[in-house]
Structure formats: C-alpha cells, structure tokens
Amino acid sequence: xxxxxxxxxxxxxxxxxxxxMTTARYPRxxxxxxxxKPPGQVQITPLFxxxxxxxxxxxxxxxxxxxxxxxxxxxVMLGVEKIILVDGFKIRNTRxxxxxxxxxxxxxxxxxxxxxxIPSGQIWLDYRYxxxxxxxxxxxxxxxxxxxxxxxxxxxxxxxxxxxxxxTPEFVISRARRDGLTVVSVxxxxxxxxxxxxxxLGGHDxxxxxxxxxxxxxxxxxxxxxxxxxxxxxxxxxELMQQGKIYDLAHEYxxxxxxxxxxxxxxxxxxxxPTYPWSNLTNEEIINRYYVINESSK
Numbered sequence: 001x002x003x004x005x006x007x008x009x010x011x012x013x014x015x016x017x018x019x020x021m022t023t024a025r026y027p028r029x030x031x032x033x034x035x036x037k038p039p040g041q042v043q044i045t046p047l048f049x050x051x052x053x054x055x056x057x058x059x060x061x062x063x064x065x066x067x068x069x070x071x072x073x074x075x076v077m078l079g080v081e082k083i084i085l086v087d088g089f090k091i092r093n094t095r096x097x098x099x100x101x102x103x104x105x106x107x108x109x110x111x112x113x114x115x116x117x118i119p120s121g122q123i124w125l126d127y128r129y130x131x132x133x134x135x136x137x138x139x140x141x142x143x144x145x146x147x148x149x150x151x152x153x154x155x156x157x158x159x160x161x162x163x164x165x166x167x168t169p170e171f172v173i174s175r176a177r178r179d180g181l182t183v184v185s186v187x188x189x190x191x192x193x194x195x196x197x198x199x200x201l202g203g204h205d206x207x208x209x210x211x212x213x214x215x216x217x218x219x220x221x222x223x224x225x226x227x228x229x230x231x232x233x234x235x236x237x238x239e240l241m242q243q244g245k246i247y248d249l250a251h252e253y254x255x256x257x258x259x260x261x262x263x264x265x266x267x268x269x270x271x272x273x274p275t276y277p278w279s280n281l282t283n284e285e286i287i288n289r290y291y292v293i294n295e296s297s298k
Contacts, residue, residue, distance in 0.1 A: 081123050083133065085293040088126030089223040093268035094278070094290075097259045100200040101129045102136040112248070117283070127293040128221050132189055138162055139197040158197050168194040173220050179235060181214055188219030202230040204238045207247060225267060233258040 081104070091099045098113040102125045105118040118124050123140070125133060142158050171190035176183050191199045195210050202218045205211040216234045218227060233254045240250035262268030269275040278286050 081121055083123050083125055083137075085127040085130060086124045086291045087293055088128065089226050091124075091291055092226070093262055094270060094276070097255050097262070099124075099126075101126050101132075102140050104140065112252070117287075119287075124291075128223070132192065135162070135193065135197070139192075142197075155196075155198060159195075162197045163195065164193050178231070181216055181235065181238075182212075183231060184215055184217045185220045186217045188221050191217070191219075201226075202234045204234045206238050206241045229258050229262055229265070232261050 088099055088101065095117060096113055096115070099115075102123065103115045103118060104123045105116070105120045106114045107116050108114050115124075123137070125136065129136060139158065139162065142154075142162065169190050171187040171194075173185040173187060175185075188199060188201075196208065199208070199217075199219070201222055202216060203211060204216045205213050208217075211217055216231060216238070218230055218234075222230065236257050237247075237250045237254035240253055241247060245253070259268065259270065263270075263273070269277060271279075278290070281289075
C-alpha cells in the first residue's frame with residue numbers, strides 16, 4: 001500500500017520541528033524520511049502512515065521544509081486547521097493586548113495569555129503579515145528535538161534552524177531620539193527572516209541581544225496608530241528590567257500600562273469597561289463581524 005501527500009516541488013518531510021534532517025524520529029523507532037517521487041509529492045509508507053495520522057489529529061507537529069525556506073504546515077494543507085486572517089490591532093484593543101502575529105487555540109494555563117478565544121481548528125494570522133504566512137507557520141509549530149530544552153535554548157535553536165544564512169539585508173528604515181532612547185523603525189520581515197523569528201511588533205536591547213544598547217526597535221508593518229503604544233510598552237518594560245525585574249514581570253506591568261494608554265487614547269475598550277461596545281453580541285458575532293478580515297486554507 002502507498003499513500004501520497006501532495007507537497008511543493010523539492011520538499012522534504014520533517015517531523016516535530018526537526019528541520020532539514022534526513023531522519024524522522026518516532027517514539028518507538030527510526031526510519032528514513034520519504035524519498036520524493038515524483039516531484040511535488042511525498043510517498044508515505046505503511047510504516048510511516050500511523051504516525052502521520054496520529055500527529056495530524058493528536059497535536060504533534062508536521063512541517064514541510066521546502067527549498068529556500070518555503071514552509072508549509074501539513075495540518076493546514078490537509079484541512080485539519082484553517083488560517084483565518086484577522087485584525088490584530090483590533091484584537092489588542094478589545095480582547096488581548098498580548099496578541100502577536102500568529103496564534104492558534106490554546107487553553108494552556110501556564111501561558112501568559114492563553115488564546116482560548118480562538119476557535120479550535122483555527123490559526124489566526126494578523127492580515128498585515130500575510131506575506132510572511134509560511135514562515136510564521138513554521139515559527140508557530142517549531143519544536144526542538146528534545147522536549148526538555150529550556151525556552152532560551154529553544155529560541156536559539158529556532159534562529160539556527162529557521163533564519164536565512166548569509167549577510168542580513170538592510171532593514172533600518174529610520175532612526176529618531178525619544179525619551180533618551182534611539183527608536184529605530186525596522187523592516188520586521190527582514191529581522192525575523194535573518195535575525196530572530198520571534199521578533200514581534202517591537203523589542204529593546206535588554207531582551208534582544210542583537211539590538212544595540214539604548215535602542216528600541218519597532219516593526220514598520222504595524223498599524224501607524226499603534227506605534228506609540230508599542231513604544232510605551234517597550235520603554236516601560238525596559239525601565240523595569242533596568243530596576244531588576246525579570247522579563248516576565250516587566251512584560252506584565254508594561255502590558256497593563258499599554259492597555260491603559262490605549263483606553264486614554266480612545267482606541268481601546270475591554271470587557272467590563274463601561275465603553276466596551278460588544279457586550280450584547282455572541283462570540284461568533286464579535287469574531288466574524290469585527291476580527292475576521294478574510295480566511296483561507298491551503
């Protein structure tokens with residue numbers, strides 16, 4: 001028996017975030033990765049198929065790593081998950097200030113802000129970053145080979161596995177001085193592809209080792225109306241870390257200040273605020289009327 005999964009020409013099937021390797025590791029045995037025949041398809045043998053089905057429906061990650069870092073999520077490709085384009089700025093202003101660029105449904109209580117409000121089977125992608133869809137899917141699903149790797153090491157492994165090698169293209173758009181700091185507007189796409197896949201909206205030198213001292217970087221792709229709020233978040237977080245707070249606590253304090261600034265700026269209202277506009281709507285009505293921009297499935 002042979003089962004075929006259609007992929008992009010030149011792809012290599014990899015399992016559980018083991019990028020670019022020729023061996024697929026399983027809980028009980030090891031086998032060679034499927035050989036591509038014909039171009040654009042992957043042969044799945046009977047030995048391989050049970051693990052494919054298990055991974056598709058029980059949460060482990062399959063990625064397809066194609067040439068030139070063209071990546072594809074197998075769960076999306078087979079219709080198990082849908083990519084939904086959403087307005088991240090609006091979500092940060094009305095539900096979750098910690099919404100980044102891409103997320104899926106999560107009820108993990110250990111997470112800072114679990115994305116329980118995303119329907120199961122959906123991946124929400126901020127429409128402003130749709131050109132980075134494949135790469136962002138890879139970052140979302142990245143898992144190191146060892147499940148015991150600490151977050152810092154995992155981040156370094158992600159950089160090694162997903163970032164483009166070679167010289168980094170020019171990414172600085174502008175520089176300005178603000179509140180004693182250098183604020184740099186950057187091409188976030190280049191930063192993510194060459195320096196750090198997890199650069200999201202903004203960052204500063206006390207968290208990101210590649211950012212020079214006393215600098216805050218802001219992604220130019222964000223909505224211009226959001227720039228001041230992200231700058232404030234990064235500034236407060238940085239100040240608190242200078243005073244000795246660990247990143248996680250500084251981030252939490254900065255998030256509270258960020259949300260309050262959005263309220264004062266007239267762009268935000270959150271559940272239980274007197275000005276929250278959607279109290280009488282269902283979850284589906286809020287999502288479909290106000291958050292969803294467009295949707296597609298690969």
